[in-house]
Amino acid sequence: MKKLTTPYYLIDETLLEKNLKIIQRIREISGAKSVLALKCFSTWGVFGLMQQYLDGTTSSSLYEARLGREKFGKEVHAYSVAFSKKDIESIKNFADKVIFNSISQLMNYYDDVRTMKLGLRVNPGISYSHFDLADPARKYSRLGASDQAEIIKAAPLLSGIMFHFNCENDDFKNLSTALDLIGQNYGDLLEKMEWVSLGGGLFFTKAGYPIELFCEKIKNFSEKFGVQVYLEPGEAVITGCAELVTTVLDMMHNEIDIAIIDASVKPTC
Amino acid sequence: MKKLTTPYYLIDETLLEKNLKIIQRIREISGAKSVLALKCFSTWGVFGLMQQYLDGTTSSSLYEARLGREKFGKEVHAYSVAFSKKDIESIKNFADKVIFNSISQLMNYYDDVRTMKLGLRVNPGISYSHFDLADPARKYSRLGASDQAEIIKAAPLLSGIMFHFNCENDDFKNLSTALDLIGQNYGDLLEKMEWVSLGGGLFFTKAGYPIELFCEKIKNFSEKFGVQVYLEPGEAVITGCAELVTTVLDMMHNEIDIAIIDASVKPTC
Numbered sequence: 001m002k003k004l005t006t007p008y009y010l011i012d013e014t015l016l017e018k019n020l021k022i023i024q025r026i027r028e029i030s031g032a033k034s035v036l037a038l039k040c041f042s043t044w045g046v047f048g049l050m051q052q053y054l055d056g057t058t059s060s061s062l063y064e065a066r067l068g069r070e071k072f073g074k075e076v077h078a079y080s081v082a083f084s085k086k087d088i089e090s091i092k093n094f095a096d097k098v099i100f101n102s103i104s105q106l107m108n109y110y111d112d113v114r115t116m117k118l119g120l121r122v123n124p125g126i127s128y129s130h131f132d133l134a135d136p137a138r139k140y141s142r143l144g145a146s147d148q149a150e151i152i153k154a155a156p157l158l159s160g161i162m163f164h165f166n167c168e169n170d171d172f173k174n175l176s177t178a179l180d181l182i183g184q185n186y187g188d189l190l191e192k193m194e195w196v197s198l199g200g201g202l203f204f205t206k207a208g209y210p211i212e213l214f215c216e217k218i219k220n221f222s223e224k225f226g227v228q229v230y231l232e233p234g235e236a237v238i239t240g241c242a243e244l245v246t247t248v249l250d251m252m253h254n255e256i257d258i259a260i261i262d263a264s265v266k267p268t269c
Numbered sequence: 270m271k272k273l274t275t276p277y278y279l280i281d282e283t284l285l286e287k288n289l290k291i292i293q294r295i296r297e298i299s300g301a302k303s304v305l306a307l308k309c310f311s312t313w314g315v316f317g318l319m320q321q322y323l324d325g326t327t328s329s330s331l332y333e334a335r336l337g338r339e340k341f342g343k344e345v346h347a348y349s350v351a352f353s354k355k356d357i358e359s360i361k362n363f364a365d366k367v368i369f370n371s372i373s374q375l376m377n378y379y380d381d382v383r384t385m386k387l388g389l390r391v392n393p394g395i396s397y398s399h400f401d402l403a404d405p406a407r408k409y410s411r412l413g414a415s416d417q418a419e420i421i422k423a424a425p426l427l428s429g430i431m432f433h434f435n436c437e438n439d440d441f442k443n444l445s446t447a448l449d450l451i452g453q454n455y456g457d458l459l460e461k462m463e464w465v466s467l468g469g470g471l472f473f474t475k476a477g478y479p480i481e482l483f484c485e486k487i488k489n490f491s492e493k494f495g496v497q498v499y500l501e502p503g504e505a506v507i508t509g510c511a512e513l514v515t516t517v518l519d520m521m522h523n524e525i526d527i528a529i530i531d532a533s534v535k536p537t538c
């Protein structure tokens with residue numbers, strides 16, 4: 001291998017492929033499609049490998065959507081906590097689906113994107129917080145629409161719904177209970193939809209994760225409401241597959257030995 | 270004024286000049302020179318104004334040193350928590366002074382930079398932590414040399430010393446006590462030096478800061494040890510002079526009204 005200049009991330013394709021094969025297996029058993037969350041991982045040097053196993057990408061900004069279209073291909077989901085008018089005019093060039101964060105954004109831009117597949121992010125609400133759901137469900141969250149009556153009214157404009165309510169969740173039981181609650185609370189809405197994205201933050205590539213139970217749960221959810229399920233893995237795809245390679249520039253001693261490397265996660269003082 | 274695209278920082282030159290005039294006054298009364306900490310502020314659009322009042326820049330990496338040389342001019346101090354061999358070869362093109370973080374770095378590169386003015390960052394030590402000194406004095410700190418015997422041995426290679434031990438410090442009494450302790454502990458060392466940098470983090474542009482007392486203290490310190498004092502203001506130069514101008518892209522309601530703007534300090538989920 002060519003000697004590289006540090007610092008760099010060394011990605012092990014063998015390990016990456018192992019994760020990707022788990023995702024492929026999930027698709028085969030459960031029917032759920034997986035789109036890579038570019039916010040989490042956007043190193044396009046390995047997109048060639050990834051696109052063999054994933055169905056496309058999901059993005060949280062215009063430039064991520066463009067990256068997905070130009071470097072990954074396949075399906076491009078475009079979400080943003082708020083699109084500007086300019087974003088919306090450009091997004092048509094890159095995305096297959098546009099997922100809005102609010103009903104007001106959907107209404108504002110509906111005429112611009114009505115020919116595309118439109119989705120709405122729905123906040124499953126603070127009542128799930130005792131299941132240790134991640135931040136998006138916290139009080140005053142700005143992430144997703146929360147007024148159920150308004151959401152149902154907007155349903156005819158939508159082909160899908162996105163719930164993103166996990167982060168590093170390796171607890172299948174927690175997910176299972178949350179999905180049951182979502183089914184109970186949003187069943188009528190889901191039945192009107194073609195697809196539902198369950199977001200990212202599910203750690204199904206972790207050793208010991210009950211893949212079969214997970215797939216069964218997803219398949220049942222999908223069949224019960226007649227929706228294509230999407231997953232948006234980010235960390236689950238890449239975790240354990242990369243190392244940060246650095247050079248030790250100096251060794252200091254201040255009670256303990258301290259190595260100074262040519263990389264940092266925070267600025268120094 | 271031309272209509273700008275948000276988000277942008279709007280810098281008020283009148284307010285900035287007010288801060289700069291305080292720094293000029295400090296130089297006139299105390300004799301202390303001030304170099305802008307580029308790590309804190311590097312918007313070179315206003316360097317033309319700033320260079321009329323400041324003596325140059327200080328940097329924490331090779332590229333900052335280059336920015337200081339090419340866009341600000343005057344004196345360029347170059348510090349790094351660890352220079353690589355390549356950094357050191359380039360730094361000669363940009364810097365007037367090179368300030369090392371450790372004696373091992375000084376020794377490693379002494380032959381490369383012996384014709385330049387060399388400084389050493391000294392960690393004033395954890396014994397000052399009860400004066401609420403900032404992070405650099407914490408246990409196991411990697412910021413600065415801490416072995417006094419070794420520092421004294423290295424003194425013949427140095428023309429100056431840098432102590433950086435404050436952060437948003439608006440408490441003159443605290444600074445005064447810390448300077449007395451530094452004088453007591455490092456007096457022998459300081460007397461061998463041409464210059465000493467007291468670092469950044471002093472909030473002397475805050476309303477009500479006792480500028481006269483501060484100047485007197487600095488002047489006495491400078492005269493007592495026969496050293497040119499440098500200050501490295503960053504935040505003190507720009508605080509209160511700029512606003513982040515944004516556009517509201519969406520209004521949501523989730524118990525409270527929430528404005529979504531086209532800027533953020535952290536990524537969203």
